[in-house]
Amino acid sequence: MPPAGESESAEGPGDGDAAASGNGPAGEASAESTGTARGLLELTRPGNTVSAGVLTFTGSFVAAGVFASPFRVAAAVLATVFATGAGNAVNDYFDREIDAINRPDRPIPRGAVSSRGALAFSVALFLGAVVCAALLPLEALGIAVVNLLALVAYTEYFKGLPGVGNVVVGYLTGSTFLFGAAAVGDPFDRSVLVLFGLAALATFTREVVKDVEDVAGDREEGLRTLPIVVGERVALGVGLVAMVVATAASAFPYLESGFGIAYLALVVPADLLMLAACVRSFADPSVAQRRLKRGMLLATAAFIAGRVFMPAGPI
Numbered sequence: 001m002p003p004a005g006e007s008e009s010a011e012g013p014g015d016g017d018a019a020a021s022g023n024g025p026a027g028e029a030s031a032e033s034t035g036t037a038r039g040l041l042e043l044t045r046p047g048n049t050v051s052a053g054v055l056t057f058t059g060s061f062v063a064a065g066v067f068a069s070p071f072r073v074a075a076a077v078l079a080t081v082f083a084t085g086a087g088n089a090v091n092d093y094f095d096r097e098i099d100a101i102n103r104p105d106r107p108i109p110r111g112a113v114s115s116r117g118a119l120a121f122s123v124a125l126f127l128g129a130v131v132c133a134a135l136l137p138l139e140a141l142g143i144a145v146v147n148l149l150a151l152v153a154y155t156e157y158f159k160g161l162p163g164v165g166n167v168v169v170g171y172l173t174g175s176t177f178l179f180g181a182a183a184v185g186d187p188f189d190r191s192v193l194v195l196f197g198l199a200a201l202a203t204f205t206r207e208v209v210k211d212v213e214d215v216a217g218d219r220e221e222g223l224r225t226l227p228i229v230v231g232e233r234v235a236l237g238v239g240l241v242a243m244v245v246a247t248a249a250s251a252f253p254y255l256e257s258g259f260g261i262a263y264l265a266l267v268v269p270a271d272l273l274m275l276a277a278c279v280r281s282f283a284d285p286s287v288a289q290r291r292l293k294r295g296m297l298l299a300t301a302a303f304i305a306g307r308v309f310m311p312a313g314p315i
Contacts, residue, residue: 059180
C-alpha cells in the first residue's frame with residue numbers, strides 16, 4: 001500500500017491541476033466574479049464619486065452649519081454619490097469605443113464588464129439617486145431633475161461639441177454645492193453661490209485640459225472638442241481665462257460674507273496652485289489636470305474652514 005501522502009495525490013493529472021489553480025471551475029468563477037465587481041467599482045470612479053459627496057456635504061455645511069437637518073444632508077450626499085457613480089458608468093458605456101484607444105485599461109475595453117452590464121449598473125445607481133432625492137425639499141429635487149437631464153444630454157449629445165460639454169460638466173460639478181445647500185433649505189446662500197461659480201469654472205478648465213490629453217482618440221472618433229476645433233493652445237488659453245475669473249471671485253467670501261483669516265490661509269494657496277497648473281498645462285496637460293483637482297479640493301477645504309471659524313458666532 002502506498003504512503004498516505006502518495007494516496008492523496010493519486011487522483012490523476014486533471015484533478016491535481018484543478019486544485020492548484022483554485023478548485024477548478026469554481027475558482028475560475030470566483031475570480032471572474034471578483035473581477036466583475038472590481039470593474040463595476042471602477043466604473044463609478046470611486047475617488048470622484050466620494051469627492052462629489054464631500055462637495056454636497058460642503059454645500060450644506062457652508063449654507064447652514066453642521067447641525068442643520070442631518071437626515072436631509074445624508075440623503076443629499078447619498079443621492080450625489082449614486083448619481084455621480086451612475087453618470088460615470090453611463091459615460092463609460094457611451095465612450096467604450098473611444099476608451100479602446102485613449103484608455104484601454106478601463107473596465108469595458110479590457111473586458112472586466114460588458115457594455116450591457118455597465119448600462120444596467122448605471123440604471124440601478126440612477127434609481128438609488130432618485131429614491132434619495134425624493135426625500136429632499138422641492139428645491140433640491142428640482143436641481144436633481146435638471147442635473148439628471150443635463151447628464152443624459154451630455155453623454156448623448158453635448159460631449160463632442162466644442163466647449164459645450166465642458167460647460168455642462170462644469171455646471172454639474174458646481175451644482176453639487178447648490179444641491180447640498182438646497183437640502184437644508186438655502187440654495188441661494190451667497191458663499192455657496194461663489195463656491196458654485198468657482199467650482200464650475202475650475203472644472204471647465206480641467207475638462208479642457210483633459211480634452212487636450214485626449215485629442216488623438218477624440219479626433220479618430222470624429223468628435224469636435226474645443227482643442228480640435230480651435231487648437232490646443234487657444235483652448236488652454238480659454239481655460240486659463242476662466243481660472244483667472246474663478247480665483248478673482250474667491251475673494252468675495254472674505255470681503256463680503258464674513259469668512260476670516262482661516263479661509264484666506266487656504267484659498268490663496270489653492271488659487272495659486274490652480275493658476276500655476278493652468279500655466280503648466282501648456283507643457284504637460286496630464287500633470288496640470290491632476291494639480292487642478294488638488295487645488296479644487298483645497299479650495300473646498302477653505303470654504304469649510306471659513307464656515308467653521310466665522311467671527312459671527314457659533315455654528
